[in-house]
Amino acid sequence: MTKICIETIPILPFGMLNAFLIIGDGKVVLVDTGLPHSEARIYKLLKKHGLDWSHISAIVLTHAHVDHAGSAVAVQALTSAPVIAHEREIPYCQGEPPIMNATGMFGRLFYKTGAILEPFPCFTPDIPMVTTELSLAEFGFPTVTILHTPGHTPGSVSVLLDDGRVIAGDLAASGILLGGIVLRKRPKRPPFEESPHHAATSLGQLLSRGGETFYIGHGGPLSTKAITVHITALRKLNPVSG
Numbered sequence: 001m002t003k004i005c006i007e008t009i010p011i012l013p014f015g016m017l018n019a020f021l022i023i024g025d026g027k028v029v030l031v032d033t034g035l036p037h038s039e040a041r042i043y044k045l046l047k048k049h050g051l052d053w054s055h056i057s058a059i060v061l062t063h064a065h066v067d068h069a070g071s072a073v074a075v076q077a078l079t080s081a082p083v084i085a086h087e088r089e090i091p092y093c094q095g096e097p098p099i100m101n102a103t104g105m106f107g108r109l110f111y112k113t114g115a116i117l118e119p120f121p122c123f124t125p126d127i128p129m130v131t132t133e134l135s136l137a138e139f140g141f142p143t144v145t146i147l148h149t150p151g152h153t154p155g156s157v158s159v160l161l162d163d164g165r166v167i168a169g170d171l172a173a174s175g176i177l178l179g180g181i182v183l184r185k186r187p188k189r190p191p192f193e194e195s196p197h198h199a200a201t202s203l204g205q206l207l208s209r210g211g212e213t214f215y216i217g218h219g220g221p222l223s224t225k226a227i228t229v230h231i232t233a234l235r236k237l238n239p240v241s242g
């Protein structure tokens, strides 16, 4: 197998919001779908690699926030690939408003705009993940595994390649405001986080499984060193006030 390529799809500029293509031998896994109406941005990156919608063998959602799952229904209609999400995200895929614990001033202000609670087309994942890990072998990627990594949301997952690259969704963020723009190598908490202690445990698990380069939804990528520093900061937080 040729080396797997991870292509970042800029849903918003300056790394503010990313989705990803995992590209192997004629097959592609799409990780996250961006905000509603992101199909053209995704297609542009497929085309860059000489690919089209028919090459997508699976759509993995790191979690069911609008900025990651907003185009799931539209993309699936173009690809007919199955949508994979953790079973604990199903209520949010079906329109239940997510729990939003703001991690700071920006999160509180952002919450007030209502943008993060914007409804998006509802769906039920074709493959609800009910185990702690799931291989993507049957979708053409035997060296790629989805791991349940709660913390940002209860059903957040990360996609780990056996060479140490990992797509971790919003388990950590970097940059300023929503994420990205500047300081993209410096880790920070996402604007919302359900449990900082669960996030620390999940990041530690990814490191122990060989995670080295962390591609994230907002900013990044982050190094092992940056993630280690971030875990220490998360563990110091009060689990309740988080």
Ligand SMILES: [Zn+2]
Residues within 6 Å of the ligand: 063, 065, 152, 170, 190
């Ligand atoms: Zn999120």
Ligand SMILES: [Zn+2]
Residues within 6 Å of the ligand: 065, 067, 068, 170, 217, 218
């Ligand atoms: Zn996000």
